[in-house]
Amino acid sequence: MVMEQHLRQFDLNLLLVFHCVMQERSVSRAALALNMSQPALSGALARLRQATGDALFVRAGRSGMQPTPFALQLAQPVAQALGSISQRLRTSDVFDASTSSKQFTLAMLDVAELYFMPQLVAYCSQVAPHVRIAAHAPHASHAAVSGLGSVQEALRQGAVDLAIGAFEDMPQGAMQQLLFEQDFVLIARQGHPQLQLPEGPQASTAAKTKPVAVPKVPPAALTGLRCVLQHQPQGSYAHAQRWLLDAAGSQIAHHYCSSLVTVPFVVAQSDAVALVPAQLAQTYTALLGLRMAPVDGLEARLKTYCFWHPQFHQDQASRWLRSSLLQLFGGV
Numbered sequence: 001m002v003m004e005q006h007l008r009q010f011d012l013n014l015l016l017v018f019h020c021v022m023q024e025r026s027v028s029r030a031a032l033a034l035n036m037s038q039p040a041l042s043g044a045l046a047r048l049r050q051a052t053g054d055a056l057f058v059r060a061g062r063s064g065m066q067p068t069p070f071a072l073q074l075a076q077p078v079a080q081a082l083g084s085i086s087q088r089l090r091t092s093d094v095f096d097a098s099t100s101s102k103q104f105t106l107a108m109l110d111v112a113e114l115y116f117m118p119q120l121v122a123y124c125s126q127v128a129p130h131v132r133i134a135a136h137a138p139h140a141s142h143a144a145v146s147g148l149g150s151v152q153e154a155l156r157q158g159a160v161d162l163a164i165g166a167f168e169d170m171p172q173g174a175m176q177q178l179l180f181e182q183d184f185v186l187i188a189r190q191g192h193p194q195l196q197l198p199e200g201p202q203a204s205t206a207a208k209t210k211p212v213a214v215p216k217v218p219p220a221a222l223t224g225l226r227c228v229l230q231h232q233p234q235g236s237y238a239h240a241q242r243w244l245l246d247a248a249g250s251q252i253a254h255h256y257c258s259s260l261v262t263v264p265f266v267v268a269q270s271d272a273v274a275l276v277p278a279q280l281a282q283t284y285t286a287l288l289g290l291r292m293a294p295v296d297g298l299e300a301r302l303k304t305y306c307f308w309h310p311q312f313h314q315d316q317a318s319r320w321l322r323s324s325l326l327q328l329f330g331g332v
Contacts, residue, residue: 010051011047011051013044014044014047014048014051015078015081015082016034016082017030017034017041017044017045017048018048018056018071018074018078019075019078019079019082020033020034021041021045021056021057021065022067022071022075022078022079024064025057025064025065025066026064026065027041027042027045027065045057052070052074054068054070054071055068056068056070056071057071083310083311086311094316095316095317095319095320097127097128097131097320098127098128098129099130100128100130100131100317101130101131101132102131102132102317103131103132103133103134104131104132104133104134104161104162104317104321105134105135105136105159105160105161106133106134106135106136106160106161106162106163106164107135107136107137107138107151107154107155107160107162107163107164108135108136108137108138108163108164108165109137109138109165109260110137110259110260110261111259111260111261111277111280112164112165112304113135113137114261114280114283115279115280115283116164116325116329117133117135119328119329120133120324120325120328121133123324123328127324136160138151138163151163151167151170151307152170152173152174152309155174155307155308155309155312156309156311158309158312161308161312161317161318161321162306162307162308162318162321162322162325163306163307163308164179164304164305164306164307164325165304165305166234166235166236166237166302166303166304166305167305167307168234168235168236170307173310174307174308174309174310175307175308175309175310175313176305176306176307176308177305177306177322177325177326178303178304178305179304179305179306179325179326179329179330179331180303180304180329180330180331181301181302181303181304182277182278182279182301182302182304183277183278183294183298183301183302184236184237184240184275184276184277184278184295184298184300184301184302185275185276185277185278185281185292185293185294185295186217186222186273186274186275186292186293186294186295187264187267187273187274187275187276187281187284187285187290187291187292188267188271188273188290188291188292189267189268189269189270189271189288189289189290189291190289190290190291192271192273192291193271194225194271195217195221195222195225195273196291197217197291197292197293198214198291198292198293214293214294215293216293216294216295216296217293217294217295217296218295218296218297219243219246219247219295219296219297220247222244222247222248222273222295223247223248223249224248224249224252225248225252225271225272225273226248226252226253226254226255226270226271226272226273227244227245227248227252227254227255227272227273227274228254228255228256228257228263228266228267228270228272228273228274229241229244229245229254229255229256229257229274230256230257230258230259230260230263231256231257231258235302236300236301236302236303237260237277237300237302239300240275240298240300241275243275243295243297243298243300244273244274244275247295248273254272255270255272260276260277260280261280263276264276264280264281264284264288264290265284265288267288267290268284268288268289268290275295275298277302278292304329306322306325308322
C-alpha cells in the first residue's frame with residue numbers, strides 16, 4: 001500500500017527521462033532524443049532529483065553528465081522495466097509483409113551487402129512489395145553506423161534492425177542466429193603462370209561441410225607468390241590471412257586492399273593470389289574468369305550471423321525479417 005501511494009505521487013514519465021539521460025550522458029542530446037526542449041528536460045530532471053532525493057547526474061566537463069552511485073543502481077532495473085513495457089506494446093502489433101511499407105535497416109560490411117542485398121530485395125519484391133531495405137556499412141572498428149555510435153548501440157536504439165556478418169566482438173547481450181558457415185578458398189586468374197586451378201564453381205567448399213571433389217592446394221605451391229591481402233582483417237579472416245602469408249612468405253612484396261570486395265578484381269588482373277570466403281569466390285568466378293580451389297592445412301571457417309537486440313526479440317516485423325533471412329540463407 002505504501003508503495004502504491006508513493007507511485008501515485010510519482011510521475012512515471014520521469015523514468016523515461018532518467019533512462020535517456022543515462023544513455024546519452026547529455027541533457028541536450030537527451031532532449032533531442034525525446035523531442036523535448038532543453039528547459040523542459042532540465043525541469044523534468046529537477047523533479048526527478050526532488051523525488052529521489054539524489055543528484056542523480058553531475059557535470060564532469062567534457063565527459064558530460066556522470067551518474068551518481070544511486071543512479072547507477074537504478075539504471076538496470078529502469079532499463080529492464082521500460083524495455084519490458086515497450087516489448088509488450090510491440091507484440092500486439094500485427095505485421096503484414098504483403099501490405100507493410102516499413103523500412104528495415106541492416107548493418108553489414110560491403111562484402112556481406114554484395115551477397116545478401118540482391119537476394120533479399122528480390123525476395124521482398126515478391127512477398128513484401130512495399131517493404132524497403134536500407135543497408136548501412138559499419139566502420140572497420142565498428143565505431144559508428146551512419147554516425148550513430150556502435151553497432152550494438154544502434155541495435156538497442158532501434159536505428160538498426162539487424163546486423164549481419166561475423167561481428168566477432170559483438171557483446172554477449174546481443175541475440176544471434178547462425179545463418180551459415182563457409183570455408184576460405186584460394187583464387188587466382190585463369191592462365192596463372194605458376195598455379196593451375198580447376199575451372200568453374202565446382203571447386204567450391206561452400207557453406208556446409210561436405211566432401212571436396214577437387215585436390216587441395218598445398219602450402220608449398222604458394223611459396224614465393226605475391227598475394228592480395230586486406231588491411232586490418234578481423235577474426236577468422238585474420239587467421240586465414242596469416243596462413244597465406246606464412247605459405248607465400250612474408251618477405252614478398254604483397255598488395256593490400258581496404259575492402260575485401262576489391263580483392264577478386266585485383267587478382268583477376270595480376271598474377272597475385274588471395275584467400276577469400278567461398279561465397280565471394282563463387283560470385284566472381286564466372287564474372288571475372290577466376291579459378292578457385294580449397295587449400296590444405298587451413299582450419300579457419302567464417303561464420304555469418306544475424307544479430308538483434310533482446311528488446312526487439314518479440315517484435316513481429318523483426319521476427320518476419322529474421323525468419324526470411326533464415327529461409328533464404330540458412331545453411332546455404
